[in-house]
Each structure stands twice: as structure tokens, then as C-alpha cells.
Amino acid sequence: MTPTAIEVQGLTKAYAGRRVLDVEQFALARGTIAAVVGPNGSGKTTLLSVLALLEPATTGRIVLLGRTVAGGNRPALRQHIVLVHEEPWMFSTTVLKNVTYGLLARGIGRREARRRAAVTLDAMGLAASADRPARHLSAGQRRRVALARALAVEPEVLLLDEPMAGLDAQHADVIERALAHLPGQGRSVVLATHRLATAYRLADRCVGLVGGRMTETPLDNHFAGTIVETGGEPVMQIAPDCAVHLATDLRGPAHVVIDPRTVILSRRPMPSSARNAFLGRVAALAVQGEGVRVTVDVGVPVVALVTERSFREMGLALGQRVAVVFKTLSVSVYGGGRA
């Protein structure tokens, strides 16, 4: 058994000549959950559709469970991977028949399919709805049915598009608990979300996706705006008193991402070569891995990741005034965004 569930190299997807996805490399280890975090329109759904083998990539190579995806083996490989859409389609029949669909498609007998579907529905707290028309369910229930429908076939790879969007805490909790079991069973999950909190809570690893391109840094400091030229320099205004200096030839609508590991905090403004320095107040503190996530409100929240030692030495506290400093070159710029 290969240790990797999905491996992607040089993957691009273009519609009518416009490239919407450009992933140089991505690998998902078996038995892990990866979160792809990005704003709306960043290419998350396209990425999942391509990974689910529902849409062909324009270029690039996908290796699924050790087998390179080619035209001929797509239907066979689809038996191992299931995508749950953000707004899942319910077949116009009962909830139970929706959940048996994938089992019957795999040649499992009707009786066994019904039994397995019933078990899965029970686990998702939907046993009482088994005979109800699936179309009559609420959005939250439909999301759970769709997840049950996917889990019932016990896929080796599960792809979820915004699994928590629009769900109340109770429904989200059911889904989170269902997902938490999967890595232990050797199953792998890719979930796309625009919510960092969801990504951090569920995933072993978070990657960012902006303008169709993947970044290994999660999108803490992601800002959308318009790049204009001020004093001969490209600048994006991310808050009324916060104009970020950039090193790019791009002008117009764009996204910028500042790696939190490159953001420096100081107790007072300091002279340095860094072109970006803003004063703000500490708005949130959280432990993240070996370091501390410090969120500073400079008109918008900017996250800095500092070591525990630095944090202690600086004696940072909530509400404290600090300067946020980062170099122009540490700001990644992605064109074509929505201002």
C-alpha cells in the first residue's frame, strides 16, 4: 500500500483559455485530513472536482492510491474517491435510497445495501428520516445525508467542499465527529473551506489556495483589494490607515497574503529596511504548534507567529500597543482577485 492517497504534480485547469487552477505540487498522506483554505472564487471547488476525477485537468499528473490517472481508468478509480458538494444534490427519492445509491452502483445486493445505509444513517442521527423524501429535508439535514451517502461506500479518499457552511453548531458537530473517525480507519480527507477555524480544528495540515495557486502557508493574513501606484510604488490599501507596500508589476484587483512567520512585532516603531510598519493593539493570543499566534488589530487583523520565548520576553498582553513590521518581499501577490 502506498503511503500517499493523492499526489498531484503540475496540475492546471483552464476554462476557455483562462487558467483557474495552477498547483505545482500537492500530496495527501493516507489517514490524514488536509484543509484547503481560500476565499470564494479561489479555485477550491475546481480543485476538488479535478481531484474527484469529475473534470479532466488541462495539464498535469494525478496519482490516486498509487495509480496514475489516465483517461481509461477514471471510472474505476472513482470507486475509491467521493466528493460531497457544498450544496449536495438529493435524488428525488427517499433518504434511504439516496444512501444506498453508491452501494448499489458498486454491485452490493439490495438487502445488504439497505442494511449498511441504515447503519450509516443511524450514525449520522438520521435514522428517523430514512423514509422521508430527501428533497424535503432542511439544508443541514441534506448536508448530513450527502455525507452519509458518501461514507456508506467507505471511500478511501473523501473530498468535502465547504462541509460546515451554513450549518448550526449542532449539525456541524455531527459532521465533525463523523470526520474525526476517518483517519483512524486509514481514510484520507481533503476539505475545502474559507473558514480558518474549521481548517485548524479538523485538519492535520492546512494549505492555502488563492487565485488557483497553492501556498503552504495557511491564509491568516489574506487581503483582497486593488493595487494602485502611489508615489511610484505599488500599494494596496487593506484598511483606512494601512497601505501595504508591494513588490509587483500587477495593478488592479488582487489578493495579497502575508506569511505570519515573517511578521515581526516590536513594542515601539523601529527604524528598519522593512517598508511596511503599522501600529495596532493585540486583539487575540493563541498557542499554535511550537509558537504563539498573536493577532494585532491595525484596522484589520494581522497575524504574527512568534516563538514562545519571544512572546515571553516581549511580555505581550491583550490590548497592548505594538508595531507590526514586515518586508515588501514577504507579501505574496496574486492577481485577478475581486476587489
Add this chain to the structure above:
Amino acid sequence: MSWTLDQFIQALRLLGSLDADVFRAVAVSLGMASASTLLAAAAGLPLGLGLGLARFRGKRLLTTALHALMAVPTVLIGLVFYAVLSRQGLLGGWRLLYTRSAIVLGQCVLALPLVTALAHAATAGLDPRVRRTAQTLGAGRWRTARTLLSEGRRGYLAAVVAGFGRVFGEVGISMMLGGNIHAYTRTITTAIALETAKGEVALGIALGIVLMVVALGMNLVFLRLHGSGERT
């Protein structure tokens, strides 16, 4: 004016005294239309489905041609098949002219473009998630097609109903390929044409009323099926 009214009044009186010949014509009409619609649906639904899903060069041209074929007059189809099925024709040896099979063949060709075009429209109108959901859950080509037909059944049923309506009311093909043979290929429409030509306008109108009642009845049956399609 009084003559026209007179014919209608006579027609209503005749309705009560219609003989077995009329019911035979109804049976032939229903039989021919059902058989040809079934054949047209068997070919047209998969064709429309495939046309709706496939992407290929010239698709728009093909769709336009299909729409143009929907407007072909029945008498032209009758004429073409007459030329092909006549003893001296290409398939004259099959001895199909003036048989029920010839009518079914012609009517099937008449309904096929309509059923295909409407099935294509129904497929194009289906939510793209239907196909994607079926595929991601592991459905192969046939199961996916069955799922699409099931999820879009209202549209596909409408295509079949329209096809039935087109052939049930046609006269050109039945007349030219069936020959209007009493108790064999005489349909309601050819009977109307015959009676009117004989000057029996009132009987023609009475048969027309029968035609409309049967058509209404068939549509009510389809409507009921349509309703059951909305069950869940």
C-alpha cells in the same frame, strides 16, 4: 352560417349512434400512435440525452438541423416513404406499402426529431450536479444515464407526450402509407378526410370530436404519470 351550425348539431346527434367502424378507427389510431411513439422514444430519449451531455464540434449545427426537421410536413415524409416502399421503390420488396407497419415507420420518423429535440432540451435543463453526484458515487455510464432519465423524468415525459400528440393527429403519413383501408389502416384522421370528401361533413365533425376526446383522455393519463413523477 345556419349550414355550419346544422352540421355541428348533426355531428352531436351522430355521436350517440357511432358504429363499430368508428371504434375500430380509434383503436387503429391509438395503436399506430402508441407503437410509433414508443419507437421514437426508445431512440429519441437516448439520442437527446447523449446530445445534451456530449460536447463536440458541430453540435449547434446538429441541434439546428433537428429543430428544422421538427417542421417537416407529414405529407412530405409520407411521399418519401411512398417512393421508397412502392413496389418499384428501394425497399419495394419488403411489401410494406399500405400496411400498419408502414404507418408506424413513417410516424416514428415524424416524431423522432421532436422527441430528440425535447429530450435534448430536458437534458440541458438538468442540474449539472445530478450527473456529477451519480458519477462521484461510482455510477457507471448506464446507471448515470438511468439516473438522469429518472431525475429529469418530467421533461422526458413531456417529450414523449409531444411526440404522441404529433403522430396521433397526423393525416398525411397515414393516408399515403396506409391507404385508408377499412378496418385495417383507417385511422380517425383518414376517416375524417374520407367522410368530408364524400360530403358527410357532420360525420367528419363527429369523428373530429372523438379524436379530441381520445387525445384529451391520453393527455390526462400522461398528466397522471407526470404527477407521480413529482411524488418526492
